[in-house]
Amino acid sequence: MEYDVVIGLEIHCELKTQSKMFSASPVNFGAPANSCVNEVDLGHPGYMPCVNREAIRMAIMACSALHLTIDPLVKFDRKNYYYADLPKGFQITQQFHPIGRNGYILIKKSDGSTKKVRINRIHMEEDTAKQFHLSDATLIDFNRAGTPLIEIVSEPDMENGAEAASYVENLRQTLLYLGVSDVKMEEGSLRCDVNVSLKPKGSNVFGVKNEIKNLNSISNVEKAIDYEIARQKDILDNGGVIEQATRRFDEATKTTVLMRKKEGNVDYKFFPEPNIFPIRLDQTWIDAIVNNLPELPDAKKARFVDQYGLSDYDADVLVANMGLCACFEALANGCTNKKMAANWMISDVLAYANKNDIDLTSLKDKMDGLAKLINMVDTKEISNKQAKQLFEDVLNGQDAEKLAKAKGMKQMSDPSAIQGWIDAVLDANPQSISDYAGGKDRALGYLVGQVMKLSKGQANPGLANKMMVESLKQRIG
């Protein structure tokens, strides 16, 4: 039987604020356990919440970048439930009045077309503590408790794992460019819950959904969804019934595993947080935030194509990595040949950073020196091959011109010197001359190669090639 697949995503994103959502204690991933806590985070008697203005600013940035309508009246609610990782016995969230509603993300489908995935809402809330279950005890680290979160809830607009992965990737990139989150799925600063259901093709009645929790990478989002679709399809095809449940993705087997069956919806007894009066945001403050967003990935990509004449592919590769992007812009600034700058960036600089485990942003101030090197290639002062030999030294701060000089690398464009090498090579390779005469074009490459070898790489290869053709014509007559 044919099915329509319905996929919706709920994404929790930790905001990169200095302090917590409702308290003054620091937000610091990786700090020693329970070192970033105060009476508010621990829910000690008498604590009161105080809203973090910076968190609101970041939430507004996210809403604006993702095309949501911002509610200028900020309200919070209590979500009541008992759990060891929830110090107050309730979470302060925005159940009734999310900060943003009705946005969207554009994703690219496999056929290259663009699809709009709608975002239902973004709301602000606080994170829970982290539990560590040992065989005979449970340990709790409250450092994470109270960390500001935004929850981004999509409409069920996706149909397969690839679309969902593309949605998460676009979202991740946008939040990263906004600077509002580390968006590291492996560290939990971006957490993704997926809802998957199947319905008979064309039906307007939704099927029973299963929720897959806490996927720790984008590729796992895709794998988990595709597995889950196949699993549900299999059950339905065999006349079975899907039971509503929460599942988790098992990395080892690449399958989804049942965590718990849903026993009716939990009643969270939501009600307005009485200790935080509604906050009316100043419209000029909102406008200032919205009008000063950093450049977002799509805009940056378009600009790279437009301003630097890059291909879509190159622009994509650059924009996918913020550090690479920043370096590229610094490099392109000093390079006459922007396309050449992009090539160096995508191949050499990226490989160098990966090999040496260097943060790309730390290379940004080395880009002027690298630009000089690349410009020397562009003006044919040195060959591309020579430039690659100098590349690492240049990134270590040495001057390209001085290096080239010291190593005798200046590219030779003096026709008389090149003619000397050509004559020597032709004299030594009569067979190649007759091969060339016989129509074997390969022989030309070989002969030019010999010239390069003889000149220790200093001969201008373009010029050498052109003069070789002339000399061959003369010798063949």
Next chain:
Amino acid sequence: MFEHYKNGDPKTNYEKANQSCHDSQDKYNDVVTFVDYDHPLIQEALHHQDGPLAAIPIALKDNVNTKDLKTTACCHILDNYIPQYNATIVEKLINAGALIMVKSSMDELAMGGTNLTASTGPVANPYDRTRISGGSSGGSAALVASGAVAMAIGTDTGDSIRKPAAYCGVVGFKPTYGRISRYGIIPYSSSLDHVGVFTTSVKDAAISLEVLAGRDDRDMTSINEKPEPYADLLNSDLHGKTIGIIGNVIDSIDNENILDQFNALVDKLKANGATIQTVYYDEALLKTLLPSYYLIANCEASANHSNLDGLRFGVRMDGDDPTNVMINSRTHGLGPLIRKRFVIGSYGLFEANQEKLFKKAQRIRRLLVNATMDLFKHVDGLLAPAAPTIAPKMDTDSADQLSDQYLIADNWLILGNFTGSPSITVPLGYDHGCPIATNIMTKPFSDQLCLDLASAIEQASGFEPMKGDR
């Protein structure tokens, strides 16, 4: 009373008050914890003996967090709770030079009006030990009434300062909602909770308010206004002032003695220049005050106290897993009345019930606020007896909870919490040797006006505390 201690040697004052507090505890069981002279609460105050409360012995209700000093809110689950921080008002009191002598008894988690539910046992009324002090701030009321301290901090969610003040013959004042920071005070119901004081005079209440008031960035509901020199500005002139007598309250009181003394007071206020006007609430609406109050208070309380789970502080009971630790700790550590209230609160918040219970109560609150604000268009203050009876006997069954007297006269003070209005109880006289009192409420933010009218009432009533061993 403050005058009596002022300029005294703090150590001498401490020692005298310490003795008096022990005496008061022996007689009335009003103390939970005594503060040693060496404790930072005292020692730090010694550095501020130029402050407005220098060397003045005071008490804190035991729901006010004191760093390094046990704070139990008279609830067993907090028997071993030693806060790591001071409530904002504790810092203010220390900086004013006040000597915090004791933590005073209260109803468990401030949820009660009798002080019979304290984990440390009932508090006796200093005028008649067979009677209750009233609650929930009963310990604070008794300590001021017995003269052990000159001022005591209380909290007031329904009438928890103003009712025990009436029963114990002292001034009980809760200013406008948000005037005094609630940060560090163990809550009951956040939208109704107020901090206030017990004193023996209106002037002392005014001096105290100047110390306690002011914006606190850690309490987002606190008012963004600087404190005023309330005591210096006190003005008891009644000319040009209109006082509204709440007819519904008067009509529902049976006690003729109380009514006679109240009417005599009103005559004096008139003679002193006040314009007197009797005003009425819609009776049916007013009778919904108490049930609406219970719903809102219990709903908010059930969430507020969800942090009492034994995991991070307090008395922890064993369990197979964290969930069972929480269940066992709460079952063991919370009294039966508290658990009942939490059940009611949770019930009112369930999605299926919220519309007809919690939200309906909120709408009634809004109607009562609107009705009160309408009255304030015509009068400066609303006046009535603070309670329809003297303090009840400890062993009497609770009153008929559906009588007019109970629904209206015994609980009208809740209007002050619904509206957030400043409201003050001032002693009026005696009935059978026990104090009776009046209460005046003015519109929100008019704390000075409230104190001014109270001062005029204080002068007119001429109340004298009884001397001798009470």
